[in-house]
Amino acid sequence: MPLVLPLLLAVVLFCIGVYGVLARRNVITMLMSFELMLNAVNLNLVAFDAWRVDEATGQTLAIFVITLAAAEIGLGLAIVLLLFRGHGHVDADAARDLLEREEAS
Amino acid sequence: MTTALFSVAGAVAVLAAVVVVVSRRIVHAALWLVLALGAVAGCFGALQAEFVALVQILVYVGAIVVLVLFALMLTKAPTNPLPELTTRRSPFAAVVAAVLALILGAGVVLAFGNEKIKPVTDGSATAIGTQVFKNWVLPFEVLSVLLLAALIGAIVLSQRKDSAQHEKED
Numbered sequence: 001m002p003l004v005l006p007l008l009l010a011v012v013l014f015c016i017g018v019y020g021v022l023a024r025r026n027v028i029t030m031l032m033s034f035e036l037m038l039n040a041v042n043l044n045l046v047a048f049d050a051w052r053v054d055e056a057t058g059q060t061l062a063i064f065v066i067t068l069a070a071a072e073i074g075l076g077l078a079i080v081l082l083l084f085r086g087h088g089h090v091d092a093d094a095a096r097d098l099l100e101r102e103e104a105s
Numbered sequence: 106m107t108t109a110l111f112s113v114a115g116a117v118a119v120l121a122a123v124v125v126v127v128s129r130r131i132v133h134a135a136l137w138l139v140l141a142l143g144a145v146a147g148c149f150g151a152l153q154a155e156f157v158a159l160v161q162i163l164v165y166v167g168a169i170v171v172l173v174l175f176a177l178m179l180t181k182a183p184t185n186p187l188p189e190l191t192t193r194r195s196p197f198a199a200v201v202a203a204v205l206a207l208i209l210g211a212g213v214v215l216a217f218g219n220e221k222i223k224p225v226t227d228g229s230a231t232a233i234g235t236q237v238f239k240n241w242v243l244p245f246e247v248l249s250v251l252l253l254a255a256l257i258g259a260i261v262l263s264q265r266k267d268s269a270q271h272e273k274e275d
Contacts, residue, residue, distance in 0.1 A: 001111060011213060014209070017126075019198050022194070022201060026182075028173060033125070039165075046148075056232040059154050060233055066160055070164055078263045081263055
């Protein structure tokens with residue numbers, strides 16, 4: 001198998017995730033796109049591990065990344081629920097409490 | 106043989122991922138995410154990383170997607186199609202993603218265009234467990250502390266303020 005096959009698949013998945021993060025409005029769909037990007041990274045790790053026939057270093061790192069993704073989605077969804085409780089929506093574009101408005105002078 | 110398997114799983118993953126980011130129904134997007142993550146698990150299997158594939162199915166499909174569905178339920182996500190789910194700047198987002206894909210893809214092909222891999226079976230739980238407890242003990246422990254911190258953080262964040270006040274009054 002050529003090495004570029006998994007690498008290109010990872011590139012495509014990562015860019016689909018980038019598109020999702022930039023184009024989606026609902027925060028939960030943005031989190032789903034984050035998961036796609038993390039999966040692309042995992043694919044890279046496993047592919048390079050299969051390339052340099054090593055003692056499963058890349059796969060160990062992939063397991064670590066999966067654990068990190070679980071922690072990230074747990075915290076992210078807690079924040080999303082907090083946003084929903086405070087504002088009644090989960091719209092990333094409408095959540096602009098920290099927006100700095102230009103003072104009209 | 107592995108190349109064919111990998112290509113099929115990869116094509117399924119890409120198609121499902123595209124549906125995840127363009128679907129107008131949120132719940133459908135979450136369910137397509139199951140297919141995308143499962144197909145990536147199939148890719149791991151084709152690369153002979155069986156333990157990673159199993160963990161992927163257990164953690165991603167079993168836990169993360171269920172969490173996402175729970176969050177959709179708790180935020181009263183509508184099940185009907187929502188045209189406004191994608192912002193007006195989505196063409197710009199598509200351009201950014203396409204340019205990024207071009208740059209990354211060109212870099213990958215230039216750097217690794219001629220390399221071949223022949224996956225060997227070293228992805229068993231034994232190999233990974235040996236690796237974790239031989240070379241990666243400290244990161245492993247740090248990761249468990251991180252998981253604990255995330256757990257406590259999620260509990261603190263999702264606590265209701267008024268229930269804390271009730272406790273004070275009692």
